[in-house]
Structure formats: structure tokens, C-alpha cells
Amino acid sequence: MLARAVREVEAAAQRGRVTPAVRTKFQAVALLLRDERARVQAATNGSDGHRAEQLKRLDGIATILATTAVRDAGLLALLAEDAVASDAARALKRDILKSVGVEPAPEEVPPAESPAAPATLERRVVPQSVISRQLANPFLAPDFSAAPQRAPRPRRLAGWELMAPLLSSFERAGSGAPACMDLPFPTSRFTPAGSELMPHQAQLVAAAAAGHRTFLLADEPGLGKTAQSLLAAEAADAYPLLVVVPNVVKTNWAREAGRWTPHRAATVVQGNGDTIDGFADIVVVNYEVLDRHVGWLGDFGFRGMVVDEAHFIKNKTSQRSQHVLELSERVRARVPRPLLMALTGTPLINDIDDFRAIWQFLGWIDETGPRGELMDALEDTGLTPADPGFYAAARRCVIDLGIVRRRKVDVAADIPARRIADLPVELDGPAGRSIRAAERELARRMVARYETALAARESATVVEGIDHDLVRRVARWELKDATTAQAGENVFSMMRRIGQAKAGLAADYAAQLARSAGKVVFFAKHVDVMDAAEQTFTRQGVRFSSIRGDQTPASRQRNIDAFTSDPDVAVAVCSLTAAGVGLNLQVASNIVLAELSWTDAEQTQAIDRSHRIGQTEPVTAWRIIAAQTIDARIAELIDSKAGLAARALDGSDEEVSSSADVQLEALVTLLTDALSAVPQPGAA
Template identity: 85%
Template sequence: MVREVEAAAQRGRVTPAVRTKFQAVALLLREERARVRAEAAGSESHRAEQLKRLEGVATILATTAVRDAGLLACLAEDAVVSDAARSLARDMLRGLGVEPAPEEVQPSEIAAAPASPERRVVPQSVLSRQLANPFLAPDFSAVAQRTPRPRRLAGWELLGPLLSSFERAGSGDPACMPLPEPSSRLGPKGLELMPHQAQLIAAAAAGHRTFLLADEPGLGKTAQALLAAEAANAYPLLVVVPNVVKTNWAREAGLWTPHRAVTVVQGNGDTVDGFADIVVVNYEVLDRHVGWLGDFGFRGMVVDEAHFIKNRSSQRSQHVLELSDRLRSRATRPLLMALTGTPLINDIDDFRTIWQFLGWIDDAKPLGDLMDALEDAGLTPADPGFYAAARRCVIDRGIVRRRKVDVAADIPARRIADLPIELDGAAGRSIRAAERDLVRRMVAQYETALANRSSAGAVEGIDRDLVRRVARSELKDAATTAGENVFTMMRRIGQAKAGLAADYAAQLARSAGKVVFFAKHVDVMDAAEEAFARQGVRFSSIRGDQTPSVRQKNIDAFVNDSDVAIAVCSLTAAGVGLNLQVASNIVLAELSWTDAEQTQAIDRSHRIGQTEPVTAWRIIAAQTIDARIAELIDSKAGLAARALDGSDEEVASSADMQLEALVALLTDALRSSPQVPADLAVGY
């Protein structure tokens, strides 16, 4: 049977039946491998031979899964074994003359169950909020009651036809609900919205409350969601996101809704602000917090990268749906938004959980406004015009899809978007400790120099010249001596960011097409390539140690092979001399020391022949020197741009940038205190 699945994948015909066979074989393989390893009888050599054969089957499964995302998903840790696959596995055992063991609770079912009470937490500040507002419990009576109406379609199975209506759509059929023209495009503090962003916000202001916002990456879905919540007064607002964009959501909230307090749930929530207007939580810790989140009284909920919940039986999907149900039961017309640039990963069924989150359907049938709209259409699935009308009914509930090419006039031809991330765990703590040691060392040198100076040379406040001399001395020592310094710290930060940057690049590749991934250090490139290989994402590697023929072969593979999704490039070796216009998204996993080098890298895609706007995503480690360097690069960007245009103005060199970074670190420390405290966190 494993050969049947392999042959089907090679032909590109992976049907649901093939996936069921694949999952059944994988289930039997896991069980048999566990049985052989636990078996006490028999010789060691016999056991080794059996395991070798099983590893051969496992290899076939793994290489087959790489060909199809649906098969690969079956091997994920949170993949749920379907009833059909489990039944087929038992039939296969019986066919071999083996009586299956009695049915037991499957690990996948355990994974899908809610977290145990022992694992649930309630942050202290949330308890304080509840105590401070004892009379503000949700008013269940405020939930709108629908008047029953005759159901002409009550006897029809409708979910299948609704999903099929999207498969039957022609290329010219609309994919976006009608949106009103906005009266204004101004955001907070005079920030100007793009026209397509202002349209969605106008729809929320006009009373629309459910959206599947499926704009392509780079079209500002985060800003649209935040300002839609503002227009709908949907506070408190819950935002559920992947870990990699958690910090960025807090940053964007500060930019677009600066008058709204935002809090980010980290770990057990010890630092949560229970009185915040916007609560940002990542999928990975949702199981710990779903209890108090459900009782918090939210009036709006945003799910970012909503394709993460496509597996209805996964734990994170169950938690998201539970929160959505509780919110809709406690609030009158809450704002619900699902954000994703790739609403469909494997097949049309990926819509189901997203629609259920939005309250358009349940497990069996359409609900509420969607059912009313289908009734008003006056058609049944037996009528020829039903599918086009049904698709329109779903889209009008709130599907919004715009492509870059459709709104090209609205956005810059080239833009840089920062994606801050938090470095957690031992690596993050070590990096921050090294940064504190660097600051203490420079402060000590500064204070020693002051102590040895005569009173005639005293300067009121911070001596800027002395700061620069200390920073220059530190930079000189870093280049000639071993040990922790600004260069080793930047390399360690790059290593710590590699995994998250690779995950984001893979996510972009799946939703928006080819991606160019830039890094400075070889070990960061290695880590990223290992991550892509684990995820089954094909890539080309473009490095400085390659021969010209190998380099060109890898470039051609990325440019010409539609299956090669990512080009992993050295920032220094591949930043010039390449034409990579097939990609309009760039991920800068590590920062350059100059804006000019950064611009050169971006211009591998943003050049003559490029037909789409280019977005460069800078992955920045928040609360580290990485963030300071990003600020410095931006401050020099104008000079660099003028220099590239032929200006005579001086442009900062990499050495200048390194010096300015150290100057900024020392200056910040001296402003804070003459003695750097032990718990100093260098933040910007």
C-alpha cells in the first residue's frame, strides 16, 4: 500500500482516499516500531533487521510526504488520525491475519482535549481587574435573539455545495465583498491609509462585523484589523497570532491605536496588564489561558494567520473556536476577523474552521445571516444558478481579497517592513547578559577616564567626546582580541533569530510565492536551510564559497523551477550581481551594518523586469542591540539613497555604524544611571 501512495504522489493525484491510506500506513508503522523496540523475545540481530525494514518504509513515507503539503500535514505532531484511516489500519491488520487490539483513546484525541485544570493559569492582574469591576459581568440578555422563519432549505445538505461553489468559480468571478468608499484616508496622527485599507475600515464603521481578510502579504492587514476594531469600538480586543509576529502586533497597535493600552501574553502571563484594551496571545500558549480569556468580556477577536486553524480537530483550533463561541454568546454583534494571505492550503475544506470561527456555519449547516441570505436567493442545490448565488452569499458575509497587482497604485514600489521578535529561552537570556556586560565594561572605562581627568577638563553632563573615545577603543579591541564583543553578539543574535526567520520565510513562500532569504553568517544560513528541509520547502543556496557554475545552477533553479520556493543567499556574497525578479518578498534574517548593503540586497528583486511591488521583511530582535542598529540604519537611509542617486553627500560606512551603535549603548546607560544596575535591560 505504501507503494500505491508513493506512485499517486509522483503522478500528482493525491486524493482524500490516498491521504487516508498514507495516514493508515503511518499509524501502523509507528505502532509496529514501538512494538519491536519493546519486544523482549528474539535476538538483537533479528530486532535490528526488523527495525531496518521499518526505517525503509518510513523513508518512503517521508520522501513521499515532501511532494504534497496534505501528506506532510499528516506527519505533524498535532495531526489527528481520521476515523477512516484508523478503520483502514484495522482492516489491514485483519487482512494480514492479525486481530487488532481493542480501541483505546488515541494520542491525537488527548492532544485535542482541553488543557487540564492544573495547566490553566489566571494572571494576577486579571484577577485584579475582575475585583475592580465586580458589577461589569457580561450581559447575556443583550445577545440578539433571531426571529424564527420558515426554512425552505431545511432538508438540504448545504455545506458541501457551499464549499463546491468556490471550486466552480471562474477566473473572472469576484472574490471580495462590496466595500464602501471611505470619506477619509487619514489614520491616527495624520498617518495616511492606502485606499484599499480605508475601504475595509469604512465597512466596519458602517456596521459590518465579520471579515475573512485574505489580502496578499504586504498589504497592511494588521493596520486594517486594528482600525476596524477602533471603528467598531470592539474593545477589549483579543488578538491570537503565531509567536513570530506577537511583538510586531504590539508595535503596530502602538502605531495605529496609540491611545489603546496593549498587553502581550508571555508564558504564564505574569506580566499581563489585566486592564489593557488589546490582549495579544500566541497559539502556543493559548491552552494555558483559554479559561480566563473566555471570561474576560471581549467584544472583538482577531485571528492572524488563520490558516493555522484549518485542522478542526487540533488543540489550537478547538481553543480558538471555544473562545469565538463564548464571545458570540456574550456580546451583541462582536467584531470577528480572520486574517490570512493563504486561506486555502490543501483543499477547499480548509475554509470550514475559518467560517465556523466567524459564526457563518457550525459542524453541519449554515447559520444566521448566511442561512437567511441563502433562503432569500430562492434557489436550491438542484438549481443551475445555485452555486454562483451561494458563493456570492458567502463572500458578502465578509470575504475581502485584494492582490498586490490590483492595488499597485496604492503602495510604494519598494517598502521595508520590520518584524520584531522576542528572543526567549537560554539563548535570549545569554545574549541580554552579554549586552549588559558590554555596557558595564564601557561605563567602567568612561568612569575611570573621568576619575583621572583634572578639574580643568570637566564637562557638565555626559561628555560626548569621551563617550566616542570609549566606544572607539571598544571597537578597536573587539577587532583584535577574542571574547564577547559587538561582533560576536550580532552573530549570536543572528543564530537565535534563524529559526523564526526561516519559519516566516516558509510561510511567505506558501502564501505569496518565491522568497529571497538573506543572512550574513554561514551558520545562520545552515540553520535556515535545515528548517526548510524539515518543512519540505525546496530551496536554492547561493553562497560565497561556490564556484561560478554551481552558483549559476542554483540561481537558475530558483528562477526557473516553480517548485524551488526560496533562495537562501549570503548578504555579502549574493547582495550584488544577481537578478531575482521572480520574487517580490525578501526576508532579511540578519541586519547589515549599512543601509547601502541592505539596499543592494533588496535590489536583487527590486530592479528592471520586476512586475510587482517588492517588500523586504527585516527580522529584528527586540530589546537588543539589533533594534538599535535597525534604527541607525534607518537614520542613515536618506543619505544612502542620495549617494546611490549620485549625491556628493558623505554616507556612513560600516565602521561608522558600528561605532554609532556602541555610542548609543553607552549614552543610554549613562542617561539611566551612573552605575549600571544588575538587572539593566538595554531597551529602545
């Protein structure tokens, strides 16, 4: 009964006839499905096999409900756990139960005077700046005219089941089968002055400039997918552009937008979006808050959409997948040939079915089979699934729609053998606010010390503006106190707190890298940061080895061997001081530096655990930087000291700058910035 009812709802949704009666039947099925699942799971009679078979059938019905709901926002809201059941839906539920001989249990009807709106609709918001954008200029209103429809053509393959053969064509591909569409000659026409694309990046931009509009960009991590996407949008004039990303990289996307498209305003959606710029060309939103913003995002008038780490949407029954698919559907319905890009280093996580949601986001398929352009390409092959050459031809058809896959080893001539990539993250919530408050308090303390020393000195000489010599003396006093005092906030305790706040984000990014690029080495300075990271890996089901200073030599070696030899151990969680030397971890080519060291030499030693003789792939070290904190200043200081050391050493192994230099300069910078914010005695 449930299966028949849900098929009727699905058919109505596919015809675009979602009437109130259809919504009532949809909600009644959802309510019955929820009850039936609970009943089967709680049942004690019957075999485990029988129970599993029943749950499998219920899962099939649930899948149809979810995929049908993607087509209509009203249906999607009815799937919420606390969505209010209408009187009609409850009555239909009782009728269905009676028709199969089940006496409905008496249920409590909520008072008519206090109906509750569906939770998903309650949470949805429209930021004030977006309303201002809509009201400020009528010419900014999005064009909601329907995209032109393809003229129907005879379908030789109309009677064939094509999805299974399409997916199977990728499983059957041999090792020499192409994995990337043909790309044109590179172009640098859209690259801003002072920046330079690598040839493989410029090829994708050239494809967008030539008119290609859908891409599954599956380059390995470290090959610059962000820059390619932003400049592809520039080449396609796909603005405004929506970018959906994991939380850990949204700040980096805004920074990269400023670098590669400096003339385009970018805004990041945080929480309810109170601080966003409604007039921005690029809107960056993370999966975690997409549910409350999907309404206004769908009406914004985007001409392009990028989904980063697109394997996040592989589960089509998940809420984030449904929201992404809904938004792409609305973009395609309202804009002729929009730019749609799915970015992922690993489009396949579990099996070939992981392609489905990504292909549907790109508009290549729908729930049942290929859509227009892909169907036309399959027709043009002149083959059917019964022909031996169909699978190779079908795979080529899909790849030509926009699959772009390059590996590091394939473009090794374009990229440096070793590079450091900074990934700024925002520290939200109480921890972030506490760290920023502590930094302000440290700055205030040093300012007071500076002003006291300035008032007490006997010299009659008046220094206009900031006395930089005195600033350095105050910074030295503060640093000396920090190394001897047992209590109070100082530069060392702040860096530790920042490391703790970054731990989860850094571990989350390392897990993403492990899934998409293979083994990852994760470095941290403090034990509690390592502990927090390992807890994150455990929650996500990522196996890891732990290499610490308090281990016995035998235990340490077992953990090293597990990481280097066991293919299922994805991450080595290493102490920056205990594992930064004497290890060979070249099995990994990606390194995550969750905490900053105080010297470039210590950082280099850690990277060289993987970047060493025998390494066959370019090595990328990802530094996780807490934006708008002293963490970012210290990263800049380490880099500047590294440049000075490189010039001074000229091949020597001697370290010309110590950790104390960076610590001192960090305090000097913090105090100078604080003094610059207030008028100084003697200043004009």
C-alpha cells in the same frame, strides 16, 4: 459499534445535553479508538489496502470526536493523552468490548488516593492581573447574557445538503468571478493624527463603521492587514479585543497597536501571563500558549476577536484549532454581533476544505451546514443546488458575508514600489537572556573605561553631565579592540549571536510568506544562521535553494535556476555578502532580511536582487529586528545614515557613510544610554 456510539454523543452535544453519562460514553469511545488504532497499525496480517481502509474509518470517528469536543470544554479535556479515565468509562469500555466478542485485557487501575487531573486543566492558568481586574470594579465584569436568537423562518433548503455545493462554488468560479465583497467609500475618521491609511485599508474600516462584523481578510502580505484590523475594531467599538497570532509576530502586533490605536492599552501574553496587564483593551496571545489561557480568555468578555495567519487553524482536529473555535463560540454566545476577523494571505493551503475551520470561526457555518445569516442569504436567492445558477449565487452569498481579497497589483497605485517593513521579535528563553546579559556586560565594560579615563585626564575643565567627546573616544577604543581581539564579547560577536537567535523565527516567517505569497528570498550574513534557517525549512517541508560564497560557479547557477524556474522551490537562502550583488531574483517580490547589514547600501543591494527592471509587483523587504537589544539601535542607525546619504548624494553612487560609522554610533548609543542611567559628576 464505535461509529454508532460516537454519533449518539454527537447528537447529545448538538442538543446541548452533555450529561455525565454522555461524557462517560465519549471517554470510553476515545479510549477504545486509541487502542484500536494502535492494534491496526501493529497488525502484520492482512493487506496494506485493508489496513488503510480501517485507519480511514477510525480517522472519521476521531474527527467526529474532535468536532464534538469543541462544543464542550469538559469533553475537550477528556481527549488529552494523559486524561484520567473514570471508573465508569473503563467499565463501559469493557462492556463494549464484550458486546462485540472481544475479551478485555486486564488493565492497571490507578490508586484511588492519587487521582491526577487532566493535563490540559493542570496547565491552565489565570494571571493575577486578570483576577485583579475582575475584583477591582464590578462594572468591568463581562456581560454573559446570551446573544439574541434569530426568529425561525420557513426553510425551503432545509432538506438539502449545502456544504458540498458551497465549497464547490469556489472551485467552479471562473477567472473573472468576484473575490471581494463590495466595500464602501474609504473613511479616515478613525485614523490617529500623524498616520494615514491607504485607500484600500480605509475601505475595510468604513465597512466596519457601517456595521459589518465578520471578515475573512485575505489581502496579500504587505497590504497592511494589521492596521485594518485594529482600526476596524475601533470603528466597531469591539473592545476588549483578543488577537491570536503566531509567536513571530506578537511583538509587532503590540507595536502596531501603539501606532494605530495609541489610546488603547495593549498587552502581550508571555508564558503563564505573569507580566500581562489585566486592564488592557487589546490582548495579544500566540497559538503556542493558547492552551493554558483558553479558560480565562473565554470569560474575559471580549467583544471582538482577530485570528492572524488564520490558515493555522485549517486542521480542525488540532488543539490550536479547537481552542480558537471554542473561544469564538463563547464570544458569539455572549456578545450580540461581535467583530470577528480571520487574517490570511492564503485561506486555501491544500484544498477547498481548508475554508471550513475559518468559516466556522467566523460563525458562517457549523459542523453540518450554513448558520443563520448565510442560510437566510441562500434562501433569498430562490435557488436550490439543482438549479444552474445556484453555485454562482451561493459564492456571492459567502463573499458578501465578508471575504475581502486584494492583490498588490490591484492596489499598486496605493503602495510604494519598494518598501522596508520592520518585524520586531522577542528573543525568549536562555538565548535571549544571555544576549541581554552580554549587552549589559559590554555596557558596563565601556562605562568602567569611561570612568577610568575621566579620572585620569589632567585637564582641570569640568564637564557637566556626560562628556560626549570622551564617550566617542571610548567607543573608538572599544571598536578597535573588537576588530583585533580574539576573545571576549564585542559588538560583532553580539550581532552574530543575535542573528543565530533570530534564525528560527525569521525562517518561520519566510515559510509563512512562501505559503501565502509565493517565492521568498531569505538573506543572512553568517553561515550558521543560514544553516539554522535551512533546518527550519526542512522540518516544515519547504523546498529551498542555497546560494553561498563557497559554491562553485556551476553549483551556484544550478541553485539560482532551481529557485527561478522550479515552482516547487519556494525560498532562496542567500548569503548577504555573496548573493547581495549580481543576481536576478525578480521571480520573488518578498524578501526576508534575517540579519542586519552594517550599511544601507549593502541592504539596498540585497533588496535590489528582486526590485529591478522586469519586476511586475511591488517589492517588500521584511527586516527581522530583535526587540530590546542593540539590534534595534543598529536598525535605526542604518535608516538615519540612509536618509543622510540620500540628501548628500543627490544621485551619486558614492557611499558617504561606512560600516564603521554605524558600528561606532551603535557603541556610542549603548554607552550614552548606560551613563544616562547613573548620576554623572557635575550634574545638577
